[in-house]
Amino acid sequence: MERGEITGVVLAGGLGRRMGGVDKGLQELDGRPLVAHIIERLQPQVGPLLINANRNAEVYARFGCPVVADAVPDFAGPLAGLHAALAAASTPWVVTVPCDSPFLPADLVSRLAGAAEQASAGVAVARTGDQVHPVFCLCRRELRDHLGDYLARGERKFTGWYASLATVEVAFDDQPAAFENINTVAELASFSRPA
Numbered sequence: 001m002e003r004g005e006i007t008g009v010v011l012a013g014g015l016g017r018r019m020g021g022v023d024k025g026l027q028e029l030d031g032r033p034l035v036a037h038i039i040e041r042l043q044p045q046v047g048p049l050l051i052n053a054n055r056n057a058e059v060y061a062r063f064g065c066p067v068v069a070d071a072v073p074d075f076a077g078p079l080a081g082l083h084a085a086l087a088a089a090s091t092p093w094v095v096t097v098p099c100d101s102p103f104l105p106a107d108l109v110s111r112l113a114g115a116a117e118q119a120s121a122g123v124a125v126a127r128t129g130d131q132v133h134p135v136f137c138l139c140r141r142e143l144r145d146h147l148g149d150y151l152a153r154g155e156r157k158f159t160g161w162y163a164s165l166a167t168v169e170v171a172f173d174d175q176p177a178a179f180e181n182i183n184t185v186a187e188l189a190s191f192s193r194p195a
């Protein structure tokens, strides 16, 4: 799979409750919004980029890529963001990353893509140790309707969605710190780049 066949999606559509309800993707780390850190890491790994956000669309638009909101109402979780991205993307593959893991692996997409191809899987997700990180998800665009049906049934769990699909988990045990995420104001204040 070529890099240009993959749309990168920054998931920034959450409510940020543990941070007091702020728009997490716009909170600053080292003087720049989290979303800017993510774009810097993700852009070289993909073709087109999208931001998925449910608030402050005009602010996110300043980062130079299309902004898409969830179609499923009421903050249905990150799967709603993936669904919105699958509907908006024009490439055969989409990869999502959360807005709150600013030092995501530089080889994230190539490793997910290589594993998906090798296993003929439609979904590839990252894992470190026993912990699966389903919001780091590469998936085929043609799974949009399958995901739409799942959400329409009121289902919300990421792992439940892909359980019935050909899926591969890709171990990143060489760089677990790259998956650390920021949930609270205190974590934002003390967050540092992995060694």
Ligand SMILES: Nc1nc2c(ncn2[C@@H]2O[C@H](COP(=O)(O)OP(=O)(O)OP(=O)(O)O)[C@@H](O)[C@H]2O)c(=O)[nH]1
Pocket: 011, 012, 013, 014, 015, 016, 017, 018, 019, 024, 052, 053, 070, 074, 075, 076, 077, 078, 079, 080, 081, 082, 097, 098, 099, 100, 135, 183
């Ligand atoms: N599109 C979309 N993305 C979401 C939604 N909820 C969470 N996310 C994203 O999923 C990723 C992980 O989010 P969490 O930290 O679990 O949720 P959050 O809303 O950001 O923060 P909390 O409310 O503190 O849990 C982040 O990138 C969020 O932006 C949602 O309802 N819609």
